Amino acid sequence: MADEKPEITKAFALLILAGYRLTMRETEIFILLSRGKRNKEIASMLFIDYKTARTHRARICKKLNAHSKHALTEIARRLGLV
Numbered sequence: 001m002a003d004e005k006p007e008i009t010k011a012f013a014l015l016i017l018a019g020y021r022l023t024m025r026e027t028e029i030f031i032l033l034s035r036g037k038r039n040k041e042i043a044s045m046l047f048i049d050y051k052t053a054r055t056h057r058a059r060i061c062k063k064l065n066a067h068s069k070h071a072l073t074e075i076a077r078r079l080g081l082v
Contacts, residue, residue, distance in 0.1 A: 007031070014079045020064055029056045033069060034076035 012027045022030060032042050043053040066072045076082045 011079070011081050014081065018079060020075075022060060022063060026056055026060050026063070029053065030060050030064075030072065030076065031081060033057060033060070034073045034082050036073075 008024065008028050008031065011031055012022070012024055015022050015027060015030075028046070029042055032045065037045070039053040039057060040050055042048075043050045046053070061067065061072065064072065064075055066075060073082065
């Protein structure tokens with residue numbers, strides 16, 4: 001993910017402009033989720049616990065009012081992130 005820092009910053013800015021208030025870490029995880037990554041994969045990639053990844057996902061869904069992974073992907077598509 002180190003090579004993707006500019007992408008995360010861009011995504012963070014787009015989410016803020018769209019009225020969504022995610023943290024940088026949530027934005028990073030949102031991008032991974034929208035690319036089809038699972039909680040276990042995200043946890044491994046970011047060196048965090050599986051439960052932490054799951055908690056981030058739950059918070060992201062709540063903040064974006066998304067009730068499925070498909071809904072998260074649709075938001076990412078609308079913002080041009082995937």
